[in-house]
Amino acid sequence: MLPGVRLVVLGKQGAGKGTQCVRLSHHYVVPHVSTGDELRGEVKSRTPLGLRAKEVMDRGELLPDDLIMEMVKGRLGEGDTRARGFILDGCPRTIPQAEALDRLLAPDRLDLVIDLEVPTAQVLKRLASRRVCVDCGTNYSVAQPPMVNWTCDVCGGEVVQREDDTEEAIARRLDNYERQTAPLIAWYTERDLLVPVNGTGSPDTVTKRAIRVIEERRAAPGRLP
Ligand code: ADP
Numbered sequence: 001m002l003p004g005v006r007l008v009v010l011g012k013q014g015a016g017k018g019t020q021c022v023r024l025s026h027h028y029v030v031p032h033v034s035t036g037d038e039l040r041g042e043v044k045s046r047t048p049l050g051l052r053a054k055e056v057m058d059r060g061e062l063l064p065d066d067l068i069m070e071m072v073k074g075r076l077g078e079g080d081t082r083a084r085g086f087i088l089d090g091c092p093r094t095i096p097q098a099e100a101l102d103r104l105l106a107p108d109r110l111d112l113v114i115d116l117e118v119p120t121a122q123v124l125k126r127l128a129s130r131r132v133c134v135d136c137g138t139n140y141s142v143a144q145p146p147m148v149n150w151t152c153d154v155c156g157g158e159v160v161q162r163e164d165d166t167e168e169a170i171a172r173r174l175d176n177y178e179r180q181t182a183p184l185i186a187w188y189t190e191r192d193l194l195v196p197v198n199g200t201g202s203p204d205t206v207t208k209r210a211i212r213v214i215e216e217r218r219a220a221p222g223r224l225p
Contacts, residue, residue: 004030004084005214008092010184011116013173014123014130015199016206019139020116021089023207033075035068035090037137060169062093062176069100076104094180098187112217113188114210116199120174127170133157
């Protein structure tokens with residue numbers, strides 16, 4: 001089996017992070033850890049955290065760093081992620097989260113941070129037509145719906161538009177991304193961890209590009225295991 005990987009994927013809303021992270025997690029046989037999916041699970045189960053998170057998420061705002069890092073700490077402390085690694089999607093989203101993640105992983109560190117690059121005009125188009133399964137989070141679009149009547153091809157769940165995919169919430173999320181998450185690109189570049197990947201083109205093309213950069217890093221001396 002391929003060695004695992006400890007990977008963070010950054011990218012604007014609609015850049016295709018979710019889709020690519022699922023594919024990379026299958027390829028490297030490591031868990032896909034998505035803070036957005038975990039939070040949506042809490043909302044769906046109406047847990048105290050979910051009830052608190054829903055309103056903030058629907059407005060397109062960020063949840064407090066401490067709360068997110070507590071959730072991530074729990075997930076990264078489990079046996080599967082400790083053994084083979086993880087594909088982390090949606091965290092870190094602020095510099096304090098990146099610092100907390102570093103502390104959490106020490107003495108290990110991340111292997112690589114991929115920045116999935118897609119122009120804003122294109123992500124706006126993708127977000128307007130995005131539809132998602134409420135149960136397993138599989139993404140569809142108006143142009144590529146599930147085979148049968150908005151029922152998920154993977155799990156049979158209902159496929160809907162996300163409540164935070166309104167024009168107003170999208171604008172706020174993209175604005176937050178520029179202000180709070182984009183600075184992570186410089187932060188990880190300084191630490192020699194960041195690799196940009198062109199996120200335009202078909203999902204297959206983008207996955208191949210991502211795998212190529214991970215393997216290039218692995219091949220570089222003193223880099224990945
Ligand atoms: P998107 O990237 O499209 O905003 P996600 O599914 O990653 O979607 O996240 C949905 C929402 O969950 C965010 O808008 C935010 O409210 C909350 N969230 C997810 N991850 C984080 C995080 N690391 N820090 C703060 N809030 C988060």
